[in-house]
Amino acid sequence: MRLLNTIKTISMPLKRLFKVGLIVSTALLLNACTSHDIEDYQGSSPHLDLKQFFNGSLTAHGMVQDFSGQVVRRFTVKMFASWEGNNGKISEWFIYDDGEKQTRVWNIVNLGGGNYSGRANDILDVATGRAVGMALQWQYDMVLPVGDTQYQVRFDDWMFLVDENTMINRSDIIKFGLTMAEVTLVITKQADADFSNMIAADEVQ
Numbered sequence: 001m002r003l004l005n006t007i008k009t010i011s012m013p014l015k016r017l018f019k020v021g022l023i024v025s026t027a028l029l030l031n032a033c034t035s036h037d038i039e040d041y042q043g044s045s046p047h048l049d050l051k052q053f054f055n056g057s058l059t060a061h062g063m064v065q066d067f068s069g070q071v072v073r074r075f076t077v078k079m080f081a082s083w084e085g086n087n088g089k090i091s092e093w094f095i096y097d098d099g100e101k102q103t104r105v106w107n108i109v110n111l112g113g114g115n116y117s118g119r120a121n122d123i124l125d126v127a128t129g130r131a132v133g134m135a136l137q138w139q140y141d142m143v144l145p146v147g148d149t150q151y152q153v154r155f156d157d158w159m160f161l162v163d164e165n166t167m168i169n170r171s172d173i174i175k176f177g178l179t180m181a182e183v184t185l186v187i188t189k190q191a192d193a194d195f196s197n198m199i200a201a202d203e204v205q
Helices: 007-021 025-031 196-205
Strands: 056-066 073-086 086-094 100-111 117-122 123-132 135-146 149-161 166-177 178-189
Touching: 056 086, 073 178, 086 196, 135 178
Parallel strands: none
Antiparallel strands: 056 073, 056 178, 073 086, 086 100, 100 117, 117 123, 123 135, 135 149, 149 166, 166 178
16 A cells, blocks of 8 residues: 555666566466465454554555565655544655655545555555455556656555554565566554654645
């Protein structure tokens, strides 16, 4: 969702990844065996309620890996989430290992029955999500600038609730049906922190 996934985080490594990714024969065979279904988590616990977990201040630590598994970038995130009824807002502030900073704001709608929709400033159209048991799967499209070219890619974004304060978020970045890169985050609730003042600072700018 995040974090849930950012344009500038992966633009530099993807310039190399897309060139290599055009040679797809072997990679297609590998990717064909890796899919799983959100319904596989029926009955698992703890139960993931997006509104309950993403509420208040949170932090995350993450990394980006290329198709070979090499770590190509690391980052930290501060988040602040709030809800009015079934409508949620999650503000995210990223800091990367090279000092680059980025902000993303998600607007989430709880559609009921474990189904969610979401929009963000750098997401194409609407993200769709479904929660079952301890897991939630988001799927959405994003345009990534790579050099002088833009590529539309698909994010397959999975969240797994470890306990009431900890979540693991893993995203596959897909082009031509191939996983070109992976993003992994550990998200932690911060009950003693208050990042809401960062929203006011953004509004002033």
